[in-house]
Amino acid sequence: MSFAAIFVPNFTFQAIARGEPELRIEPVAVIEGQPPTYRVAALNGLAEKLGVTVGMTKASVEQFPQVQIRNRSKTQEEMAHQALLDAAWSISSRVEDRARDTLLLDLSGLSRLFGGQEDIAHQILCRTSELGMDVHIAVSANAETARIVARALFGITVVPDGREGRFLESLPVAMLSPSPQLAEIFERWGVSTCKSLASLPVLALSERAGQEGVHLHALAGGKATRPLLIVQPTDCFEECLELEDAVDNLEPLSFLLGRLLQQVCVRISARGLAIGAIQVTFELQTAFESTVLFSPDAISATKSPRTFSCALQLPVPSQDSTLLLKLLRLRLQAKPPGAPVRKIHLLAEPGRSRATQSGLFVPASPDPQKLELTLARIAAVVGEGNVGSPHLLDTHRPDAFHMRKFFVPPATTPHGGPPSGAQTAFRVFRPALPLWVQLQKKVPARVAFQGMLGTVIHASGPWRSSGDWWENQPWQEDAWDVEIQFTSESRTVQGLYRVSFDLHFEQWWVRGVYD
Amino acid sequence: MHSKSAALRLYVESALAGRIASPFRPPPSQPPRAVPAGIPVLDEVTGGLPRGGLTEIYGPSCSGKTSFLQSALATRTASSEVCALIDAHDSFDPAGAESAGVALRQLLWIRCKNIDHAFRSVDVLLHGGGFGMVAMDLSDAPARLVRQIPLNIWFRLRRTVENTSTILLVLSQESNAKTCASLVLRLEKEAAAWSLKERSLPSPALHTPACLLDGWASTAEVIRSRARPKNLHFLNHSAIPESKDLVRFDLRMKEARSLFSEEERMTDPG
Structure with a gap:
């Protein structure tokens, strides 16, 4: 056995130097206590050479201009x-x-x-x-x-x-x-x-x-024996950084986040795991205005620090701190904390690293980690809810779907041949356009929308559908497929549209166009 | 200076002699590898959608551009490829696409509000790579705005997809990509087909429809195709109405809709 x-050695100093590696080449004194009686609790060798000793007051240490002073954390x-x-x-x-x-x-x-x-x-x-x-x-x-x-x-x-x-x-x-x-x-x-x-x-x-x-x-004598008191491994990976001066800019904030992420990634990869999700909580500096209010609510608000959270769920667990930092940056650019940050708490949820092998006949697909970054960049342009994969809802309501987060589906070999023949497609007007309709024997004969007046050449309908009558928002409509001829001075244009009559609101709409 | 470069060139050529025939000549361009778009008549005349190239489909409203896109998406997703649709004016119909065979799980849909968002998204997406097909739908964008897009943007898009296996498909009302496109198709709507069959189960509460929309026919003209040796006719394509590059194809409504509607009628309490 x-x-x-x-x-x-010198754990107090090393704990601080772990977050700020550049301190290792500078004389540093770590102080603790309550103001004004701050005293040196730890120091590194360079500070010791200059004459700084443990127990010195902060004021004495400040006599050494080259010594960096840090609070014990x-x-x-x-x-x-x-x-x-x-x-x-x-x-x-x-x-x-x-x-x-x-x-x-x-x-x-x-x-x-x-x-x-x-x-x-x-x-x-x-x-x-x-x-x-x-x-x-x-x-x-x-x-x-x-x-x-x-x-x-x-x-x-x-x-x-x-x-x-x-x-x-x-x-x-x-x-x-x-x-x-x-x-x-x-x-x-x-x-x-x-x-x-x-x-x-x-x-x-x-x-x-x-x-x-x-x-x-x-x-x-080297003869003392005893059993070890074993501690069970935990899957809690968190890092925390308290800032002496609050940070209100994204650039320095992302620099600090990068350090924390790197530390977490090293820890998590040492355990053979990867990061599946990340929760970053920022403790924000209370605004000066709120501290000068004298109402009891305001006072209690100043006691409890304001926080801002930012969560990141990865489709595939990753150990790449650069990727995670880019994702967090994009998230923070889209939704910044709103106040200077004085403390960062990062909690990483571990997951098993991905181990896959692509098949020889499986088409190439986007790298999930790279795709996550691409989607985040696009979401920053078009909005979070406008990127994803459509998922149809179990209803007959027209244009009923919701957007799901897009994941690269598991690689499979191509299934069967492509669908044969061409099928008509429909383009949806979102939102539907209001329509003026003149009926003739209950069939649309003349219509007008978007400033254009047209004659209905053919009409097929009404196709009645309804639903959700048991809910707060029931719907019922008669849909028509119509071929409309628009005639202007220069030319005549024909188009195939789907129009509908909302029976609840008694309003005609153009739902879209066949194309 | 000139003699120096010539001497250097001679030195390189002599050093590589026997291994590389002419090191300074660009490699002969290979015709792009093409895959079917799912409409056999069109695939026959175009040779399919070129991978690593830009395909432009243009035409007025109702000409069948979206049907072409839907068919291409269905074919690509059936081949287990991951596709992306950049929808410049949020007009994609997911229900219709699914009924046409598009695997929605394999489709990334980006709903833009304007063409600026669309171009920024397509740029990011193409640089990300890995997609079998990236389609950008500019059909509803005002033609005036699309026309103002500088040609260097189209060149950049072409350069980005070059040497990749991605198909870049662009739908618009007018041709804008010019020489950047490997394949340009112009679509035009012909007559719509209405069946004048009487419905067998008319509901007494509703107006009996006199006819059903069966679909319509479209004409596709190959304006430019890099895969084909001769495409000079694009200079004056309108003057060759009977060209072999002009094909007519039918777009049919899915029968399930009418059948489904019959069931709806039958179960309708009214």
């Missing part, structure tokens, strides 16, 4: 932790969530998938670096030893089986995280390294330091 431990830390878990689950299904910055993985049975222990460690390192985190990894037959070594040593460390004690002996006792009282006792005894602690007699240590002392003694 072997275990791997993943440790994220619990939400981003939580997201980073979830991302770390996803990376771990992509390797092993048996993962212990030891701390926000530490995970333990059971590597049993993974050698056939990934190779030796070092190969597995390299895989973990690759996947965590894709998520934008630098980690320490230790592999050992003892889970606790792996955890301690990962906290202490940089990069990848593989502890050979049976030599756990040798690896730990040079490490300080503080790496075992003793309680403050015990740490003080060890200091007074002169026990500073794991080797000196492991060489103490257990019984005597038990009498003086209790069970905690015995446990630390076992840890120092």
